Amino acid sequence: MGEAQGVIGRLVEELTKLPGIGPKSAERIAHFLLNDDRKDAASLAQALTAVSEQVRPCTECFNWTDRDLCPVCADPRRDPATICVVETPRDVSIFERAGNYRGRYHVLGGRLAPLDNVGPDRLAFDALKKRVETGGIREVILATSPTMEGDGTALFAANMLAGTGVTVTRLARGLPSGSSLELANAQMLADALDGRRTF
Numbered sequence: 576m577g578e579a580q581g582v583i584g585r586l587v588e589e590l591t592k593l594p595g596i597g598p599k600s601a602e603r604i605a606h607f608l609l610n611d612d613r614k615d616a617a618s619l620a621q622a623l624t625a626v627s628e629q630v631r632p633c634t635e636c637f638n639w640t641d642r643d644l645c646p647v648c649a650d651p652r653r654d655p656a657t658i659c660v661v662e663t664p665r666d667v668s669i670f671e672r673a674g675n676y677r678g679r680y681h682v683l684g685g686r687l688a689p690l691d692n693v694g695p696d697r698l699a700f701d702a703l704k705k706r707v708e709t710g711g712i713r714e715v716i717l718a719t720s721p722t723m724e725g726d727g728t729a730l731f732a733a734n735m736l737a738g739t740g741v742t743v744t745r746l747a748r749g750l751p752s753g754s755s756l757e758l759a760n761a762q763m764l765a766d767a768l769d770g771r772r773t774f
């Protein structure tokens with residue numbers, strides 16, 4: 576790519592960093608954005624600036640939000656007595672898209688991975704315990720991924736919450752094992768939620 580293509584080259588390079596976008600797709604997207612009046616390019620740039628500047632963790636559940644509380648925590652119709660514990664804000668989106676969960680969430684920020692030095696102090700366990708101890712919570716659903724690390728993370732949370740009096744459940748098996756929740760479709764997720772068992 577020559578000097579004249581400097582900024583285009585940079586765009587292609589940035590696009591290639593995105594998940595699922597190889598060099599060919601990146602080039603195709605770059606040239607699509609250069610078409611016509613560039614309204615798409617401008618509004619994409621604005622959207623990217625807005626998320627990078629305004630999105631932060633919800634003060635209650637650590638889901639992404641551009642306010643103090645995320646839309647789920649701010650919704651009075653959502654059951655505050657049920658908390659679904661997930662690894663990432665993306666998992667919240669997956670549950671919300673499935674559409675049958677009416678409680679609130681708690682985003683841990685990952686899963687325990689001793690080999691990668693991700694210990695309990697790196698995840699939002701303390702905040703979860705505080706939420707439960709504050710009261711008003713009846714059930715905590717552990718919806719960490721169906722992987723060894725996800726299971727270990729759920730076990731740690733269950734032990735931590737033992738004795739608090741809250742019911743701790745785990746999503747039913749049947750989700751694609753060894754992967755994140757993203758591979759589950761809406762029906763599988765609904766079934767896993769309906770079939771949850773006490774830990």
Ligand SMILES: [Zn+2]
Pocket residue numbers: 633634635636637638644645646647648649
């Ligand atoms: Zn929230």
